[in-house]
Amino acid sequence: MSMLSDVGAVSPDERSSTFAEGTNAREVDVGRVQSFWRTVERIPAGAGVSAGPESRPRQIVVVSGWVAETRILADGRRQIFAFLLSGDVASVGGSSHVGGRSLVALTNVEIADAAALATGDRASASITDMIRQDEERLFDHIVRIGRLTAKERVLNLLLELHDRLEVIGLVKAGAFRLPLTQEVFADALGLSVVHINRTLQQLRREGLLTIGRGMVTLHQRHKLAALACYQPDAERIRLDPQSRRPGVVRG
Amino acid sequence: MSMLSDVGAVSPDERSSTFAEGTNAREVDVGRVQSFWRTVERIPAGAGVSAGPESRPRQIVVVSGWVAETRILADGRRQIFAFLLSGDVASVGGSSHVGGRSLVALTNVEIADAAALATGDRASASITDMIRQDEERLFDHIVRIGRLTAKERVLNLLLELHDRLEVIGLVKAGAFRLPLTQEVFADALGLSVVHINRTLQQLRREGLLTIGRGMVTLHQRHKLAALACYQPDAERIRLDPQSRRPGVVRG
DNA sequence: CGAGACTTTGACCGTAGTCAATTTATGTGG
DNA sequence: CCACATAAATTGACTACGGTCAAAGTCTCG
Numbered sequence: 001m002s003m004l005s006d007v008g009a010v011s012p013d014e015r016s017s018t019f020a021e022g023t024n025a026r027e028v029d030v031g032r033v034q035s036f037w038r039t040v041e042r043i044p045a046g047a048g049v050s051a052g053p054e055s056r057p058r059q060i061v062v063v064s065g066w067v068a069e070t071r072i073l074a075d076g077r078r079q080i081f082a083f084l085l086s087g088d089v090a091s092v093g094g095s096s097h098v099g100g101r102s103l104v105a106l107t108n109v110e111i112a113d114a115a116a117l118a119t120g121d122r123a124s125a126s127i128t129d130m131i132r133q134d135e136e137r138l139f140d141h142i143v144r145i146g147r148l149t150a151k152e153r154v155l156n157l158l159l160e161l162h163d164r165l166e167v168i169g170l171v172k173a174g175a176f177r178l179p180l181t182q183e184v185f186a187d188a189l190g191l192s193v194v195h196i197n198r199t200l201q202q203l204r205r206e207g208l209l210t211i212g213r214g215m216v217t218l219h220q221r222h223k224l225a226a227l228a229c230y231q232p233d234a235e236r237i238r239l240d241p242q243s244r245r246p247g248v249v250r251g
Numbered sequence: 252m253s254m255l256s257d258v259g260a261v262s263p264d265e266r267s268s269t270f271a272e273g274t275n276a277r278e279v280d281v282g283r284v285q286s287f288w289r290t291v292e293r294i295p296a297g298a299g300v301s302a303g304p305e306s307r308p309r310q311i312v313v314v315s316g317w318v319a320e321t322r323i324l325a326d327g328r329r330q331i332f333a334f335l336l337s338g339d340v341a342s343v344g345g346s347s348h349v350g351g352r353s354l355v356a357l358t359n360v361e362i363a364d365a366a367a368l369a370t371g372d373r374a375s376a377s378i379t380d381m382i383r384q385d386e387e388r389l390f391d392h393i394v395r396i397g398r399l400t401a402k403e404r405v406l407n408l409l410l411e412l413h414d415r416l417e418v419i420g421l422v423k424a425g426a427f428r429l430p431l432t433q434e435v436f437a438d439a440l441g442l443s444v445v446h447i448n449r450t451l452q453q454l455r456r457e458g459l460l461t462i463g464r465g466m467v468t469l470h471q472r473h474k475l476a477a478l479a480c481y482q483p484d485a486e487r488i489r490l491d492p493q494s495r496r497p498g499v500v501r502g
Numbered sequence: 503c504g505a506g507a508c509t510t511t512g513a514c515c516g517t518a519g520t521c522a523a524t525t526t527a528t529g530t531g532g
Numbered sequence: 533c534c535a536c537a538t539a540a541a542t543t544g545a546c547t548a549c550g551g552t553c554a555a556a557g558t559c560t561c562g
Contacts (some may be wrong), residue, residue, distance in 0.1 A: 075399045
């Protein structure tokens with residue numbers, strides 16, 4: 001647990017400017033901004049994001065750092081549902097309903113109360129929007145682990161992360177920081193560490209990406225997207241209702 | 252497409268009484284109930300649930316029948332995200348955002364406008380609640396396909412369906428109707444039809460379940476739940492925040 | 503009684519998992 | 533700055549779960 005030492009010392013490049021100077025900062029009045037920043041809380045890497053002292057369910061916004069949304073089974077198997085980056089919203093279970101789901105800081109993290117942002121105006125609408133995006137990503141993730149091969153899964157996830165990080169300004173010259181161990185990666189993609197490692201080796205050999213020391217660069221974006229069945233967010237295919245498969249009913 | 256013939260002829264035991272005489276029927280005024288029923292729409296088995304003539308995104312409630320929430324990849328691979336039963340809510344993408352997600356009727360189906368239910372009062376709260384449950388199930392599904400073996404997946408899903416059907420009164424003497432082909436089952440669980448079939452054979456041989464002609468009975472519920480890492484809804488394990496694994500940061 | 507959809511079975515293959523050992527960071531205290 | 537400790541990445545050998553292909557058997561329904 002040595003990594004827990006420098007609590008709160010978030011390195012500059014781990015932070016996004018999403019909230020500090022983000023899109024609609026100017027449209028929000030000063031009082032709200034202040035009360036928002038008052039709720040900011042620092043979480044050391046490796047720690048869980050708890051519901052706070054008054055353990056009621058609440059919604060939080062990630063201000064900086066990486067958070068994993070996970071569940072751990074009785075026998076130790078772990079599944080990571082999503083990675084939360086700056087600007088992402090999530091609910092932390094008070095104590096009752098959120099069955100075995102928990103948020104874990106993968107790096108030092110800053111979080112804030114979503115409620116402090118969502119007071120009334122269009123900000124709350126944009127939070128609704130974030131939640132919708134989060135859900136959309138859950139579906140992507142299901143496809144990933146349900147129907148893609150290991151190689152496709154890895155590429156697909158890296159492409160998603162690339163795009164999300166780019167939006168919040170964390171991609172520099174095509175490269176971005178990926179503060180995940182291969183074990184975390186494996187638990188997200190439903191694979192074993194060993195196989196993740198081998199898959200990465202292969203991708204490296206094929207010259208499709210550069211990865212090491214927590215930095216990643218994806219080469220030949222277009223080719224990769226095709227290889228990984230990756231659909232960049234907005235441009236989703238409209239499914240032809242006639243093209244569905246047979247075999248659906250029984251009596 | 253022969254099964255499309257008897258559109259609208261929903262057999263009695265395919266219907267749940269959730270809405271007809273369900274929980275808070277008496278607390279809702281007559282006008283609302285009427286306007287709700289006016290929006291009910293019948294979908295033949297095999298058809299897609301579209302956004303309607305005025306193709307805007309909207310929320311629908313399943314009144315009766317089985318609906319699958321799916322995505323189909325460019326190369327034909329299909330992933331089913333969830334099965335929607337009576338009382339379940341879902342959004343159908345107008346045309347823009349809902350990237351390649353579509354609802355398909357697995358049986359003849361009745362759906363209605365969620366909006367017609369959610370007018371103001373506690374009904375809208377209960378819809379919010381349904382949505383939360385749906386999301387929770389998505390997480391269960393991710394664990395299923397991400398971390399469970401074929402045998403576990405099959406049992407786990409069957410247990411979930413059993414419990415959900417029981418709540419809406421569609422389990423009789425421990426048995427319930429399962430109007431899914433093995434192919435559909437496979438696409439939900441991220442497996443091949445052949446392997447689904449073999450897994451079912453095995454489960455039968457082990458005396459864990461009876462399945463055939465669209466009817467299922469699960470034997471030894473307790474044992475099954477353990478075998479399948481199944482956590483019955485409410486009683487989720489509270490994760491000890493201290494029991495997390497190592498290996499989370501890097502620099 | 504076909505026709506088509508669905509299920510079942512066999513033979514074989516390959517992706518991914520397991521186990522175990524080695525190498526390479528990363529960090530820490532002297 | 534070096535020696536040691538620990539976490540993480542890597543590699544090899546072997547296994548097995550699950551996929552693919554193809555054929556045969558069933559069920560439904562017109």
